Amino acid sequence: ILNVEQSPQSLHVQEGDSTNFTCSFPSSNFYALHWYRWETAKSPEALFVMTLNGDEKKKGRISATLNTKEGYSYLYIKGSQPEDSATYLCAFKEYGNKLVFGAGTILRVKS
Amino acid sequence: KAGVTQTPRYLIKTRGQQVTLSCSPISGHRSVSWYQQTPGQGLQFLFEYFSETQRNKGNFPGRFSGRQFSNSRSEMNVSTLELGDSALYLCASSRGGTGAMNTEAFFGQGTRLTVV
Numbered sequence: 697i698l699n700v701e702q703s704p705q706s707l708h709v710q711e712g713d714s715t716n717f718t719c720s721f722p723s724s725n726f727y728a729l730h731w732y733r734w735e736t737a738k739s740p741e742a743l744f745v746m747t748l749n750g751d752e753k754k755k756g757r758i759s760a761t762l763n764t765k766e767g768y769s770y771l772y773i774k775g776s777q778p779e780d781s782a783t784y785l786c787a788f789k790e791y792g793n794k795l796v797f798g799a800g801t802i803l804r805v806k807s
Numbered sequence: 808k809a810g811v812t813q814t815p816r817y818l819i820k821t822r823g824q825q826v827t828l829s830c831s832p833i834s835g836h837r838s839v840s841w842y843q844q845t846p847g848q849g850l851q852f853l854f855e856y857f858s859e860t861q862r863n864k865g866n867f868p869g870r871f872s873g874r875q876f877s878n879s880r881s882e883m884n885v886s887t888l889e890l891g892d893s894a895l896y897l898c899a900s901s902r903g904g905t906g907a908m909n910t911e912a913f914f915g916q917g918t919r920l921t922v923v
Contacts, residue, residue, distance in 0.1 A: 727907055727910075728907035728910055730910070730911065730912070732912075738916070739810075739811075739897070739914035739915060739916050739917070740850075740897070740899075740912075740914045741914070742911050742912065742913070745907060745908055745910065745911045747907040747908075785849070785850070787912075789907070789910055793863060794840070794852045794855055794863040794865065795840065795852070795910065795912060796852065797842075797849045797850040797852075798849060799848070799849035800849055
């Protein structure tokens with residue numbers, strides 16, 4: 697059974713703080729690692745799809761890194777804003793297999 | 808470009824009944840996956856269909872089934888509903904071809920099923 701773990705489970709930060717979350721996944725049979733943002737009352741929305749070891753991707757104030765050899769990915773948010781409040785999900789995919797999601801990290805940003 | 812459409816958005820059913828949920832993927836997407844989300848749980852994978860064939864299956868009982876039509880629209884059926892089936896059911900479509908970037912999932916807004 698594939699196990700994708702995310703930490704922390706939840707995080708409360710002040711507006712302007714920078715923060716980061718971790719996603720751990722199996723280091724064998726890697727195909728892709730996804731990050732999604734899920735805001736309340738909306739659908740999960742893709743942030744990044746990462747495929748190569750050492751990959752770094754950036755979208756505005758959000759960036760992610762990938763280490764496939766040791767099986768982890770970090771998501772960073774620089775200067776958190778209240779609109780960043782959401783659940784951040786990572787998902788691991790083996791070739792030809794299903795996308796397995798972690799339980800998510802809930803981020804709350806106070807203004 | 809229209810997004811992923813799920814119908815209905817909300818549903819209340821009685822124990823023992825059956826239910827069918829529908830998902831229309833983004834035009835051109837050939838893969839449709841279904842997920843269940845219950846309070847305190849992450850997204851649990853139900854199944855994936857690609858070009859009308861079930862490609863992957865999660866660990867759910869046989870009461871949960873699905874199918875995909877030639878236009879890529881998909882339906883999910885749950886028979887003999889139990890109270891524990893109350894959940895948000897999400898479907899996601901992706902291009903589904905070769906290449907990891909084709910696995911990016913685009914989600915619908917979900918169907919909230921309540922079993923009483």
